[in-house]
Structure formats: C-alpha cells, structure tokens
Amino acid sequence: MKKEYADIIHRCFRCGWCKLPLNFKDFNCPSYLKYRFESFSSGGRLWLIRAWMNGEIQTSERFAKILFSCVTCKNCVEACAMPKIRQYLVDMVIAAREDMVEQGVIPPGVRDYLKAVSISGNAYKMPQEQRAIWADGLDIPLYSGQEYLFYVGDVGSYDEVGKKMARSVAMLLKKADISFGILASDEITDGNEVKTLGEAGLFEQIASQNIEKFKGLGVRKIITLSPHAFNSMKNEYPKLGGNFDVYHYTQVLNAAIKDISMAEVDLKVTYHDPCYLGRWNNEYWAPRSVLRSVPGLELVEMDRNMQNALCCGGGGGNFFTDILGTGPDSSSRVRVKEAIDTGASVLAVACPICYRMLSDAVKAEGLEDRIEVRDIADIVNDAVAV
C-alpha cells in the first residue's frame, strides 16, 4: 500500500460514525446495511486491511468480499469523526484493492469485469459497433469539432434503461440547441470502475487512450451521461494530461433550460443523488434546479438527501461485479422504500447505474404501481412534448 495510506490507516478509531448519515436516519453504508457484521463497516474494513497488511489475517475469499463490497459511496468520508483522515478513507480501500489485484487474488466477478473491459473495451463484452444503437433514428452526428463531445459510456450504450436515458438526454440537448457529437463505435469505457476496483494500470491505459483520442479530435468540452465518467474525466484525466471542461448532463441542461419552453405537468417527484455527482463532486443543485424548472413539478426530498443520500449500491464496480448482492437489506431496495415514504410517484435519477439499480429494486419490492424510476431528462422531455 502507498506509504501515505499505510502511515495513517491505524488512525481509524472504529467509532462507527461512518455507519450513519449526518442526520443519523438509518445505516447509510451499503455494505454494512447489507451484511451487518462489523467487518463490513468502514471502520471494520480499515482495521481488517491493517491486519492483513500486518499479517494478522490472510488473504481469503471472505476478506476479498469484505474489500470489494464497499461501493465507494463516500458516506463514510462525509460522516467520519476524524477530520484529518476522513478524506482518505475510500482511497485506502482502493489502495488495498490495488494490492490485491497485484497479488492476483481477486473475486471472480471482479476478474471477469476487468477482463471484459480490457478485451472488449466495454463491460458487456458486446461488439463496439453496437455502441450507438441507442441513437438510432435520432440523427446524432459523430463528433467532428462540435462544441461538446457527448460521452455516453458503457451503461448508456448497452443497458436497456441506460440506452433509454442516453436517448432522452440527447433529444433534450438537441431541443436546447446544444452543439454536440458522439463517438459511437469509437467510444470505449471511461475507466472509473476499473480504477475503483484497484486496476490502476489498466485505468491509466484506458484513460490515456481516451485522452489521446479526445485530443486528436480536438475535443475541449465533454458532456457525460454518467456521473462515474464525469468523475474520472474531471478529476483523474487531468493527472494524466487530459484537461477538458467536463460537465454532467444536468449541469449543461441547467444552464440551457431557461430557453426551453415547457407545459405544466402534475407530478410529485423525489430525486436520488448519485454518489459520484453528489458526495464525490459536490453537485447537488443542478439536477434539482432542472427539476424545479419544470412547471407544476413538485420536488420532495427523501429523509436522506444530498450529503446524506443512501447509495443505490451500484458504485465501486458493484454494478458489474454484484458482490453486494440483492436481498431486502440491499441499499437499492431500502432506497426505493424511502422514496415511497415521500409520497412521490416518480423517483428521478441522473445516473444510468442508479437508474438500473433502482428500477430493479422497484420490481423486487413489487412497487411498480406506486412509483416509477425516471431519468431527469425524460421528465423534462415529457414536459416539452406536452
């Protein structure tokens, strides 16, 4: 482990503030919520990592599960009682994963994901040519010097709800007269999950490949569909020489929405903050502001919102590796019940991973007739279409 982390990991007190959000509403660490053993809480995990580094526990399947079930949601970073170490909590977990990856002992789900990405350029092992199926019939140009590159990413390209979301966003960007193009089959994964799963080398390779491509095409501004790509391109790519103006689509929409005319809707909506937009990048207002600008839309908050939001459970690679698994205590299922408590009929999302996780959770809970998961762009599109 990097010395800077090895030198501070003993400073976790295992006091457990990190299990809860700042308002103490309920357990807010998805891996602890699901497994309930102290070992799956932030503090427990850090103590085990330290014990593993000191040779007090050995590499095992159980330890790997503990390590990789962290969804990197950063609730712990927000809630930790130690101001001087809290910003490094997730970095320490990722650093331990890097050590594990280096040793070659990783859970099969993680291995399969990393293999798929390195061989196929995407997590779905799908042909690159099928990347832009989502755009069929929308008449979206390939990127060739437009103001923005619209980077769609793996989930937006291959997942059914992801594709729906990519369409909604693209349609809205068009309605807002924003000049953009896509990479289509030239697009490859952004690498955010590769990094959080501990494959630092592969991440660098992917990021460098993307940076080179973007630079080659003269890209200066990027709109991402996913907060995960937003995070890596905004915060990690610059370290590798990729300096672009990176925006999440809700930020671009927020700036453009005043020029879009919309009809009145009758909708009560609650918004789920994606961790990689909220806690990772401090963007809580743009999505809310877009929703608020829809006439007639009533925005209600869940008890856990903004810094306190409960992760959908799909972060840190778990969307692909499914180490966190399902069940009544999985955070996506807990989250949709929290959304129901607000009385909203729509649970708005701004991330394709959240979209899939929460849609599945609504089905698992049998709540389809009470709440619908919808992407923000889709909600706005409907108001525009009316």
Next chain:
Amino acid sequence: MDRIFERLSDIVGSDYVSNAAEERFIYSRDPGVQRPHEPDYVVLPNTTEEVQKIVLLANEEKIPVVPLGGGLVLSGLSIPLKGGIVLDMKRMNRIIEVNEKSHYAVVEAGTAMGMLSAYLAKHYPTLKNSLPDAPPVATVAGNVMIHGSGHLSQSEGGFHSEMVTGLEVVLPTGKVVKLGSCSTVPYWFSRAPLPDLAGLFLGWNGTTGIITKVGIKLYPRPLLNDGLMFLTEDVDTVPDIMFRIVNTEMCEDLTFFITPKPAMFEGFQMTIISITANSDKEMRLKKEIIRDTLKDYYESKEAGFVPIPKEMKAFLLEAPQKNLSAFADVRKGGGFEYVGAIIPVEKIPDAYRAGLEISARNGITYSLGGRMIGRGHSFMFYFAYPFNRADEDDMNRVRQALDDTNHAALKMGGIPWKAEVSGQQLILKQMWPATYEFMQEIRGLLDPNGIMNPGNWEVNP
C-alpha cells in the same frame, strides 16, 4: 461442518453467523486498549425468539454468550474473554412504540441512540431522548446496561438506567421475562409500583441476561438551545460553582473540561452550561439567573464568563459531540480510553489533581472533565488518555495510567464506571463482602452454567 455453526445457522440463517477469521479478528477487540480475545462465533439475531434459541443452545453446549451493542464502551466489556458466541444485537433495532403523552419509547435492544433521536425529531418533534456523547451508533441497551449518562442526565433523570421504564430480557436459561408495568398491562410507563427487578440486569455487563427490549423515558424538546462558558483558574471553586448553577434549575446539561490544548485553555477549568428555552425571553431570563448566581465570583475577578467562539459553540451544543470521538486522533494515533469515575461532586478538585499527576507520571497526555448527574447528585469525571494504536509501548503506558486512575478514583471515594475487568476486580475487592457474595448467589441462580459474559464482575475470572 462445525455442529454448533450449523445449529446457529438454523436459528438465524447462515448469512448472519460467522466463524471466519475476519469476524473473529474484528469481534476480538474494541477501540480501547484492552487486550483482544477471539470469539468462536459471531451471531446476529433478529428477534427475541432467536436470542432465546441461541441461549438455549449455549447452555446445552456450555459455551459463553457475550452480548454486544455498539461495542463502544472502550473498556473491553464485550471482548469474549473466554471465547464462545458474540451476539451482535444491532439487527434488533426496531422502534416499536412511542407513547407521546406518557413520554416513553419502546425500542429493540440494538437500536442506535442516534437513530432513536432522528426518529423522534421527525415523528415526534416535541420530544427527545437523553443522548450520551458516545458515537450515535451506541445502542440503547448497551448504554443503559452500563449506567450511561447524557445530555438530560442533569436536568431530567440522572443515569440513563434510571430512565428505563421497562425491560424485556432473555434470561441465561432461555426464559423471556418482562419487567416493569409492561409485565402486567400493555403500557411501558414505569418500573413502579411493582417490585423492581430491572436492577438484576442494569449494570451487570450482560452477565445476568440479554436485554431484548427497552422502555426509555422521553422528555420535552424546547425550541432553542444555547450555552454559557464559565472559566476559573482555581479548581477548588468548581464544586461550589456547579452547586450554585444546579440549584438555579435553569440549565439542561452541565459539563466541565480541562485540556492542555489549545494553549489558551491550559491551566483553566471550563464549565459549560447548556440552556434550553422556548422563547428568547425565557432564554435571556435563564441566562440572567445563572449569571446572577455566580455574581460574586466574577465580580471578584476570580472567575468569569467568557464568550464561546462560534465554531466551538456549534460543537459544544451538538448532541452527541463529535469532537469527543475526534480526541482519539489528537496524537495521530487512532485511539483513547478513559476511566469515567462516578464521584461525589465535592471530589472534582481531587480528581483533577489525580488526573494531572497520573498523566505526568506516565508521560502521556490527557483530557479531563465530566458531567453532572442528577441535580448535583454525583459527577461522572472522565480521565481520558489518547494513545497511538501503532505503538504498543504507548498503549502500555495508557494501560498503566488507567490502572493508576482506577486506584485513585476508589481512594478518593468514587467508583470507576464501566470499568474494564481489572477495574471491576478492584471494585469487588473493596466491596462489602456480603454484597459480593450476594451478587454471586444471584448470578449462580440466574446463570447456573456460567455462560453469560464470563470474566466480568468476578474477583478471579
């Protein structure tokens, strides 16, 4: 597969039992300096019936059962000294009932103190529970079990164990009993007017049974809170200052601290007076009454009120106080442990001097302070020593300081609270012999196989 493991899995489901090295490691230790000892199994029950079945199995197999709440007591009281089963109670965290008019809540044992307070803030905004300054994941049962105290201990009910209105307990033999009014009527309003059996469990560190439900008193939540800080250089005046403030009956919480850092505080004793009110007028009046009662002190310039810096006020009035947990990192070491001694109020100066002397002798730093319990009925004085978890010598120095402090507390007429096993032995050695015998007789009757948290409250563990 291990027979006991299989039977435990049948009871709680295989997802909630572990005998893996990882869980045995984590549940062998707590955040303090007590030495680790591994459990054989960690089990996470979800219902009273499951707890009951686990206890029956443990009796059959004659293996220890150690209940665990938040695991935050710091003095190792849930370390399974003789192995066996650690019963992590935190899945049992449902808030069963709030009786608004009769001011109580009934919760499952593993309910986090912070979660109860968040629940009340949302659903019963006029009510609150007394919160310890422990991290908010401390459980209600774990806290009342060790006679915890908190923000309403001065103004309302004394120790949190005194705020208990009823209990549901799984006895060491597997019988489930209800104690207090809930044993007779469907309400959990009080332990009176029945024979009070709760004392057979509270303070016993889980050696006489496993609490599965707790009825706990709630109190009004005034709209405003504010604070005053009174500073003195002469520690001998502190008991009188406290006495006067308490007697005004104008403050909610009354605490006191001494810290060598930041330097501007060195050599001073700070008394923090938390005040609540429902209007600005009431707040002004309460402050005025408290100021008046200390007039001769500040007029003689022996002591005085000092403005509380805004940032400091925010954390002083926070419940629980996060910065108390952050004390673990003052020396970049990730830990602290404290002796919280329950002492007569007049012994505050002795405790202060002992704390300074012990920390100097052991070459460690400290934070000293405490909280008034009841209307001046006793004082919880903490002697907190931070340590570096990565430095065994440092941890040994703190172990020594804690031992020295236990001796000093007893000598001055106090009793170490939630004492570690060695502290418990010191207490028992000083206890009236017939009382100790009586304790052991009760324990023998309740727990014939000696399975409950063995090693605790024993002269010779």
